[in-house]
Amino acid sequence: MGPEQLSAALLAVIAPLAEARRPGSSEGLTAADLPLERPKNREHGDWASNAALKLAKVVGANPREFAGEIAAALVETPGVAGVEVAGPGFINIRLDAAAAGSLAKQIVDAGTAFGTNDSRADEVINLEFVSANPTGPIHLGGTRWAAVGDAIARILMSQGAQVTKEYYFNDHGVQIDRFARSLVAAHRGEPTPEDGYGGAYIGDIARRVALAYPGDIDTLDPAAQQEAFRELGVGFMFAEIKQSLHEFGVDFDVYFHENELHDSGAVERAVARLRELGHIFELDGATWLRSTELGDDKDRVIIKSDGQAAYFSGDLAYYLNKRERGFNRCIIMLGADHHGYVRRLMAMCAAFGDEPTVNLQVLIGQMVNLVKDGQPMRMSKRAGTVVTLEDLVEIVGVDAARYALTRSSTDSNLDVDLDVLQRRTNDNPVFYVQYAHARTHNVGRNAAASGVDRSEFAPELLDHETESALLGALNEFPRIVAYAAEVREPHRVARYLEELAGLYHRWYDNRRVIPLGDAPVEPVHRTRLWLNDATGQVLRNGLGLLGVSAPERM
Template sequence: MNPAQLSAAVVDALASLVDSGALVLPDGVPAEVTIERPRQKGHGDYATNVAMQLAKKAGTNPRALGELLAAELVKADGVAAVEVAGPGFLNVSVEAGAQGAVAADIVAAGAAYGRNEAQAGERVNVEFISANPTGPLHLGHTRWAVVGDAIARVLEAAGAGVTREFYINDRGNQMDLFGASIEARAFGEPVPEDGYHGGYVGELAEQILAAQPELREMPAGEERTAAFREAGYSLQLAEQQDVLRRFNTVFDVWFSERSLHASDDVVAGLEKLRSQGHLFDADGALWMRTTDFGDDRDRVLLRTNGVLTYFASDTAYYVNKRERGFDRCLYLLGADHHGYVGRLKAMAACAGDDPERNIEVLIGQLVKILRDGEEVRLSKRAGEIITLEELMDEIGVDALRYSLARYPSDSPLVLDVAEITRASNDNPVYYVQYGHARTCRMMANAADLGMEVPTGEDFDPSLLSHERDGELLRALAEFPRVVASAAELREPHRVARYLEDTVSVFNKWYDTKECRMLPQGDEPVQPVNLARLVLVVASRTVIANGLGLLGVTAPERM
């Protein structure tokens, strides 16, 4: 019996009491109730405070309602005992067979275990990297490359339709400076002072000249600069895409800022806002009256010189997303964008949307990487930035992803290279991955003895009756709820912390002599050995599925 099944049993018990007239609930029976794992041994397998929540509405006290509900709930299949504790908590013990059946359910579900329908029907656009195609992705992009992707993964696991979107800042003066910088390196001339000076610019110049030698003969001027700009753009964007793919972060849409202007989407977006009555002209410029919706000042969209602002592009881009059918537009922005939250919310309101539903902005804090106690700041290739590619090469994809995913993104983070690459149980990613590898080794050992995972009547769940069996089963049963919570709160670090706790429970179970999976010596394989093989397979399934939600591999050997 898992938490969802017990929740349904409690709801059924409440409905039965209401139907019999023993209980009156003016607001009706809740669709579900909260089920928790007790913190102390001896308090049953699960606990709920539903009696405390409903007592006032029912016109009684929590303890009395608890007693009434306990007497009804104990009749449910799989419930062994119900105790009323304290002011009205219900501590529920389930039958070993009902508890053990969780393992078979997990094995049967396989890769689908943990998925749920909590976010079903939601179409979510997750924009979690917005970068210029003028240089390598760097440490500043790395945290969102992990957390944004993990948020998208848990949202999908919770039933939402998700599109991962990368916004390419490919318009404006920085692109022209990029082209001029490459051109200067190609002809051995000084790079513009406010241009791009990293070593990668010279590499791009060499690649472009090798592919387009005719550029050497082209006279200097706007046309030649534009040729270097466009060629550099294509090469740099392709590199960003390749690096992210190797980092296990794959985007569904690479959206070009240029495309907004080329398709007149900016004009169309502004016209829609004008029809909503929130644009006005003043001092020769076009403004959006965002102060109507809590912004600290109104925002300029079109300057007096006829140039559109970045906020105009942002506005048109949001309108474009909504017109593509997304119910919720989720933005993941860096720490230096905190001031954007209010204006983006106000902009959504000006577009006629609900700023508390249709748009959501998350702010991520900075990450520092330490090597030998010193902060890593410089890149051999990119100058004053440390690139994502260099971090991947030095730390490894799995270690870097897991280390960034296991902390709340709104907290500053300091990672030490030596600590997150150490092959030790003190290293969380190693600890969890080794837990998975251990389950795989146990399954291989079982196969060597001819043991096959029992199904149907061949599996007796009541044999998983040891206290450690129950602890592990309850931990595994929590996974779907952890996934749903991570999706709802946009906090994938909950999955990482859950995995660490669950592997700890698994290791304690593994170390318990009474819970050995393999027969000892010349002993024949017994039904209890096969039952525990199911529990091992279920554990492997949960660990693998959890690591998958973080974009981290689940190795079979370490």
């Protein structure tokens, strides 16, 4: 019996009890109004409900007394082994072994669909992440967003949302000019400009540009030469970025070029729209957004007095472009150095008549530090002082890198211990979870060799405490994924998988799927195989949401 069935049973019990106390009090009451949660202490039961506390005033009853009435009726429900009233009116519910154990078959039958639903089918989401400038390899902050952003997309899609993963390609502005000057200097054998980019990759790109240019690039005048290095160099650099992300398991649906906003008149259209809405004013020859009226700490220049578009104008045009493309949710993932940018973006959202944090959400990620031999790692072979995505993957591999970057809240700085991630031991969290999955397959292979199959299922035989705990955790998976989607926090899935792996290992140590010696295969062995395979399926589903592989052998 799952939470949906139990909520329905609660409704069937509570509705007549409520009507008996106060006619009309159950009108409009649904199963969704009767929340269930897992007790922190499993000795208190499989499920707990505060329905009596929530409805006591509506029905005109003492909460504990009303809870007693609900308990007396609910205990007659098939599959419910016991119901107790605790505290001021909490209801603790214990399922019988058959009702609890039936979940194992439900999971196996559902397969990859277990944990998914269509609750967010009305959400059309533009998820913008990474968006690193094409001036160098992706650094660790961008790598963290690559892993987290892709996981968020997978989790949202598992809940029915339509998600477009988008990379904002910044090919407009001073950073690109600095990049081009750095390439020119490297080509000429000159020192890196004071505000330029260093690292061996600059020399690599400069050589590729010189070879790819149709003709002798040295015959060009300085301005034309810099433009050639800018155009070809940005193309080569961004191709490398896309390839690195692809090898990291992250591909985008849309690569949006910033230049399009300025070349297509999108900035002018955004200003015109905001002017119609009454949020634009002119001062000192410049065009301003009156953002202080919308929660910002100061008004913002959109068009400078010299007629040039301010940087913020691109944000206005880009947001309007996304909304015009049909997205009703825009999620932007930014680095820690952009924290002060959030208020102006929310003011922008409100200026267009949208609801901040609903139509636009900004996620801020904190810094990542690599630790090796107990010391921070700060040097890259290729990028000089910036440690990159490629550096991390080269050391620990894609799976360990993605898992390590998604298992902690992005609200906090993250120290990644490379020595731990290279170990094949239980203190390496990705190994611990992947090994649990591989163990479920090993059990399955050994079971097949011993004649144990899933030809029968007797859930009432799953009555050991380790089975109760494992089933309870398996039943939590859909709720964990749904909550991770709601709060955009994939680390909740990772931490859940670690807990599930621990419970599975404990069950493995206490219950046998394969008979000892020449003992016959019995229904209990076949039933335990269902539970083993159900656990493997949930581990596989969860790892898939994080973009991490689920090996069958380790």
